[in-house]
Amino acid sequence: MQTQELTRLGVPQGAALKSGMEFIANFISQGGESARLEEELGAIISKPESFLGDPLREAFARDLYAPAYKQRDQIAPWHQWGVGLDASAVQQLANACALPVAVAGALMPDAHSGYGLPIGGVLATEDCVIPYAVGVDIACxxxxxxxxxxxxxxxxxxxxxxxxxxxxxxxxxxxxxxxxxxxxxxxxxxxxxxxxxxxxxxxxxxxxxxxxxxxxxxxxxxxxxxxxxxxxxxxxxxxxxxxxxxxxxxxxxxGAGAQVCQHYSRIAMDRRYDLPNEMKHLSWLTFEExxxxxxxxxxxxxxxxxxxxxxxxxxxxxxxxxxxxxxxxxxxxxxxxxxxxxxxxxxxEVIVHRKxxxxxxxxxxxxxxxxxxxxxxxxxxxxxxxxxxxxxxxxxxxxxxxxxxxxxxxxxxxxxxxxxxxxxxxxxxxxxxxxxxxxxxxxxxxxxxxxxxxxxxxxxxxxxxxxxxxxx
The missing domain is CATH 3.90.1860.10 (tRNA-splicing ligase RtcB)
Incomplete structure (x- = not known):
């Protein structure tokens, strides 16, 4: 199995792709059946949190979570439905779950990349709302x-x-x-x-x-x-x-909904200026503001x-x-x-964003x-x-x-x-x-x-x- 096949299954570029190839090599060397390889990979990609603590699979599972930004020891738990999802969408949800305000997440089987939170992304936060995690077309x-x-x-x-x-x-x-x-x-x-x-x-x-x-x-x-x-x-x-x-x-x-999104997203981005560029659309506003x-x-x-x-x-x-x-x-x-x-x-009580x-x-x-x-x-x-x-x-x-x-x-x-x-x-x-x-x-x-x-x-x-x- 080549790296492009891992990408097809939803593995993001970077550390996860490397550890995925290492998992494949170890799986085969330890007697795993090649015919079961895609099933094994799909299980880890769908629920990486289930394999933390598994000697063979843990390194790959952890790298699937790798966020672009981290302000917490452990990112919020999230689950994924479907295999072969857009790798960038998977990474976007992992990034969202690394936010200090994130509580839990989920990725739906129709997911594809968006701005900040992917389309098909679900994110629960505490005491705050993320305008771009709602999106431009509010309440579509x-x-x-x-x-x-x-x-x-x-x-x-x-x-x-x-x-x-x-x-x-x-x-x-x-x-x-x-x-x-x-x-x-x-x-x-x-x-x-x-x-x-x-x-x-x-x-x-x-x-x-x-x-x-x-x-x-x-x-x-x-x-x-x-x-x-x-x-x-x-x-x-x-x-x-x-x-x-x-x-x-x-x-x-x-148009009115789009203007609401754009205005309050700009305010949120100004206030969360320390987020990296790839995560700026995940900027939040607290209800105290x-x-x-x-x-x-x-x-x-x-x-x-x-x-x-x-x-x-x-x-x-x-x-x-x-x-x-x-x-x-x-x-x-x-x-x-x-x-x-x-x-x-x-x-x-949490704020559940369904984009x-x-x-x-x-x-x-x-x-x-x-x-x-x-x-x-x-x-x-x-x-x-x-x-x-x-x-x-x-x-x-x-x-x-x-x-x-x-x-x-x-x-x-x-x-x-x-x-x-x-x-x-x-x-x-x-x-x-x-x-x-x-x-x-x-x-x-x-x-x-x-x-x-x-x-x-x-x-x-x-x-x-x-x-x-x-x-x-």
Whole structure:
């Protein structure tokens, strides 16, 4: 096995790569079977903390934790789901768990590198919040509405449904509705921070819009099996087995949320000036600081604003569809919650940051999408304490936007979409199915985090046209 194969399995560059090769040599020299080598490596990479104290595996396990910066004797415990994750994402989570304010962490199977905390990273901290561990698109969320109409009718209504999406959504960096939409969220106190006060008018103009990046609105087929119907009824939804028309949306708090993130991240970075460059986006604000209190209030307001955006999209589209809503499910990521978790045998209140990760407490419903040509799933959380009650928020990217533009051509993509029965209204090449991981592999890696209660298959998809800057 060569170093590039270790990198493929998720081993970061540096000491871990060297000790990984040493472990392989020792494993073989001590009679280990070559056929079991990748399984052995995967086990250590997934849970390195389980091998501390193991004479053969400890050196490799410890180097997997190696942070770029250390202000504590032992870094906070963290767990990983899936193998072959982006090595830089693994290193980013290890760095985050080396922060003096870190309590525990988790890495989801859709993880890829981000700024500071990786996408798919979960971090619990004590008495502080990290603006960039929440992210730029604060409270980005999923919402699924299922109608009492058979999915078989989609084919005959494609033009009508496409027109409904086009008329009731807006995509693009500065997109707005000429006639502003109304929601109680605009009656709230937007003076909780100078940033929200300054951007209230712009936020109102963008109310009910979707923006750019990986955001979408799509009609599709939602299928419910007999077992799914029983599980959904346990969660309060009485739906008979079958296939129904459904609407799925994904977007966040638009420009106002981005401004909140940028402003308070700059303050945090100024105050944590001793962090190395590769960790500056992990700068935190304590709740004793006025800036920390302001950010927390602004973040929660942005959460309610993002929720209002989806509520309006679904309200206006449901009215045009003219169907009864049988099921409404939503969940958000890119947020921080005050929660109580057991850490090192002690129950304590912590701030759980989920950057591109879905809340998955016991019995909590959520939506995990795939891509424009692959299914998404309604899930119910199992409340796994090691994941800090979290799951993936999607399939996860396997390449950058610039790589995607160099790797794909519309001719091949359109043939793939046609084979999947998907009509694409607009999107950029940087969001085509090939830029994402296999959603089925991602779901298989987190069966201990969530159970599937239904499947959504995209049929009519609207995303931001090519050429726009991504807001996700």
């Amino acid at each position: 969320r999923m919402r699924l509405t299922v109608y009492d109409r058979k999915a078989s009718t989609i084919a005959g209504q494609k033009d009508r449904l496409a027109n409904i999406i086009e008329s009731e959504t807006r995509f693009g960096m500065g997109c707005e509705f000429k006639q502003r939409r109304q929601h109680d969220v605009m009656d709230e106190d937007w003076s909780v921070s100078p940033i929200t006060r300054r951007h209230k008018d712009k936020a109102w103009a963008q109310l009910g819009t979707s923006g750019s990046g990986n955001h979408f609105v799509e009609f599709g087929s939602f299928s419910v099996s007999a077992d799914d119907a029983v599980a959904l009824k346990e969660s309060g939804f009485d739906i008979k087995p079958g296939e129904y028309i459904a609407l799925l949306s994904h977007s966040g708090s638009r 006025e800036a920390g209190q302001e950010y927390w209030a602004a973040m929660n307001l942005m959460g309610r604003y993002a929720e209002a955006n989806h509520a309006l999209i679904h309200k206006h589209i449901a009215k045009k569809v003219g169907a009864h809503v049988m099921l409404d499910i939503e969940n958000h990521h890119n947020f921080a919650w005050k929660e109580t978790h057991v850490v090192n045998g002690e129950s304590r 591109g990760a879905t809340p998955a407490g016991a019995g909590v419903l959520g939506v995990i999408p795939g891509s424009m040509a692959t299914p998404g799933f309604v899930v119910r959380g199992k409340g796994n304490p090691e994941s800090l009650h979290s799951a993936s928020h999607g399939a996860g990217r396997v390449m950058s936007r610039s790589q995607a533009l160099q790797s794909f051509a519309w001719g091949n993509v359109k043939r793939q979409l046609a084979a999947a029965g998907v009509e694409l209204l607009s999107a950029g090449l940087d969001e085509v199915p090939g830029v994402y991981k296999d959603i089925h592999s991602v779901m298989a890696a987190q069966t201990d985090l969530v159970e599937v209660l239904g499947k959504f298959e995209p049929r009519i998809v609207k995303m931001c046209p090519a050429g726009e800057k991504a807001e996700d």
